[in-house]
Amino acid sequence: xxxVFVLRTISMVFQSSLLxxxxxxxxxxxMAILSMSGQHFLGGLITTLTFTTMMHCTQRAEESIQSxxxxxxxxxxxxxxxxxxxxxxxxxxxFGFQVAFLFFLTLSxxxxxxxxxxxxxxxxxxxxLKEQPK
Numbered sequence: 693x694x695x696v697f698v699l700r701t702i703s704m705v706f707q708s709s710l711l712x713x714x715x716x717x718x719x720x721x722x723m724a725i726l727s728m729s730g731q732h733f734l735g736g737l738i739t740t741l742t743f744t745t746m747m748h749c750t751q752r753a754e755e756s757i758q759s760x761x762x763x764x765x766x767x768x769x770x771x772x773x774x775x776x777x778x779x780x781x782x783x784x785x786x787f788g789f790q791v792a793f794l795f796f797l798t799l800s801x802x803x804x805x806x807x808x809x810x811x812x813x814x815x816x817x818x819x820x821l822k823e824q825p826k
Contacts (some may be wrong), residue, residue: 742769 743788750762784792 746758746762746765748767750758750765753761780792780796783795
């Protein structure tokens, strides 16, 4: 899971360099499209991992509320995406493309950092410790 976030962050840095540093040419546009395709693929992987983690979390809930628990988590995940996508256009209009892009890049990197550190603590770490032979 950490590798997916690291790859996605590298992809975002690459896209940033293509958009801000390098001269716009057909080759750079093609590389940007290829990079965005890779990022969308990784985004799909992250979505799959998110729903798998939600299912794992739901399995730990009381049996009588598991279906409600999973439905609630899935609803929150979709509402979060919809709310953010609805507000993103306003952020770009208000602050401009460059500032908004840096803001969104920072949010994405923060998410990757959170997932990176979360694997060393909490339920994921407990699960790893249980599986290790003594």
